[in-house]
Amino acid sequence: MMKKLFLAAQLLLGLGLTSCGQEDTPITHQRATTTERISLSVDFASEESNARAMTITSGGSDLEGKRDAWSDYDYMRYRFARKGASKAVFSQEATEPVTLVFYHGGNVYPVESQVKLQNVNGHYRGDIEAELPAALSGVTRSDIQVAGVLGATSVDATTGKVTVTAPPAIVEGEEMQTMPMYFQKTALRAGSTHLSGLRFQFLGVMVVVPVAVKQEWSTHPIEVSIANHVFTPDVFTFGPARFTESQVEVDLSQGGAPKLTRTSSSTYVHPLRKTEVISGDEPKVHILYVFPVRLEYPMPMRPTLYGQYYPKTVGRQYDQTRGKEFVIPRAPAPGVQEFEQGSRSIVYDMTVSFYNGNNGVGTFKGDNQKTDYSVFSGRDVGTKIPGRGWS
Incomplete structure (x- = not known):
């Protein structure tokens, strides 16, 4: 190492x-x-x-949650109140x-x-x-x-x-x-x-992903209680457009900024540091350092977080034999062609406050066949409209 x-x-x-x-x-x-x-x-x-x-910092401070009226539903989102340079x-x-x-x-x-x-x-x-x-x-x-x-x-x-x-x-x-x-x-x-x-x-780009888990009052029936589960986020991806890679080949021969090319061993699905989070815990700010690759033309980013969730037993303990896969989706962001080397990307909206049904897809991490991920988000949209948690 x-x-x-x-x-x-x-x-x-x-x-x-x-x-x-x-x-x-x-x-x-x-x-x-x-x-x-x-x-x-x-x-x-x-x-x-x-x-x-002695530590790497995201550059953000005072992560605050705010519930806003958004279209025809409430939207719970966490944001840094202040942002400075990463250090x-x-x-x-x-x-x-x-x-x-x-x-x-x-x-x-x-x-x-x-x-x-x-x-x-x-x-x-x-x-x-x-x-x-x-x-x-x-x-x-x-x-x-x-x-x-x-x-x-x-x-x-x-x-x-x-x-x-x-x-x-x-x-x-x-x-x-x-x-x-x-x-x-x-x-x-x-x-x-x-x-x-x-x-x-x-050579890389810093990706900052604040993840908050907090059950909120809902205008819809609470079919899955967030407060009664433990969440373990596993991987993060910007989507299959492959804006970022885990391994690249660096060509310095032309001078100036190097050209980065993904290797055959690279992945765009980035593992997160393992954490176990229950409702009410302080939000966890995950930090990744990955490598940007320029696309042929601009593509929409689809920031998505996947993980497992388990029913709680006593205190913070949980039944590891009854885990289910979940996804925290977000609506596509405007199209971009690349991240700059040395830049920082703060990915908001990775919030578990409401259950939106078992209609999540694995497309954005390359699992195109699986369509029954439990969807959680900061959108109070209920479960009646399939896929609504993505919009």
Whole structure:
């Protein structure tokens, strides 16, 4: 398992803010046999950080529920009263693996190295030392370019493309494993063994999903009591349009922002951190770090959460043999073509307040045959109109 890291400084994930609610193989490397060495200095952020901060934060605070009249039904929704920049810092000074890819004359040379993280007056930076591949011995330094990836899963020694995998999801306040980052292709300096001015940037997008469970008074008969069940959200997806992926291949060869391509092992259905929630618990803010892939043309997002729910027995205990599958749907959001790398998406409306019948579909997580998921939502629409919980 990778060492647990946190991103240095107040990383401005919120700059490309996209709110999805109504608001808004082992690593293989080219072995270096030359003794020619270079050093790289890498920065991690544009602002100073609080060195004592130890957790990744969503950037949202004061999650509030509000019941509004909506068309011909009431709508219970939870929103952050305030939103700021997401923040994370490294847990400590450490030495971590980094994958470098050298480019020259149409050829690529992956090299395994390490980045030494340092906390300088509350600001994190890194130093990397590496040996040049033997094939580059004697080549003019300025004719060589280098790019780097922190948190790589593997690298193709022929193409130089690096595979990265999403870290496990967390609930806000917990530690997250390495959130893969990159620095773009940059030429080495002529006559120098040192290159500075590099900066690691996010490869992925942060997805923030507040999930609230609270039974509300309903204008319809309460056919399933939310208060008498335990809910365990399992997976989240933006829908089969595949806006986000769990694993991508990173091509840094063109310079600038890298091109991300989903791998055959990737999925758009993202596992959530396991939680058990009963009515009245504080909402859980789930945080995922996944990778955006540009679509050919804009598609509507369909944020959907799936899970299991069980009848309570005593206190918070429940009968695990009587679980049923549920879905929290949301009406399609306006079409988009991509998420920006380094952006943040806050997905609202993942609220369990009303039971809307056993008419949910599994289409949005690739289970096209199953149509009997129990639908829960923040919409007080009852169960009489099949599929109404989706509108």
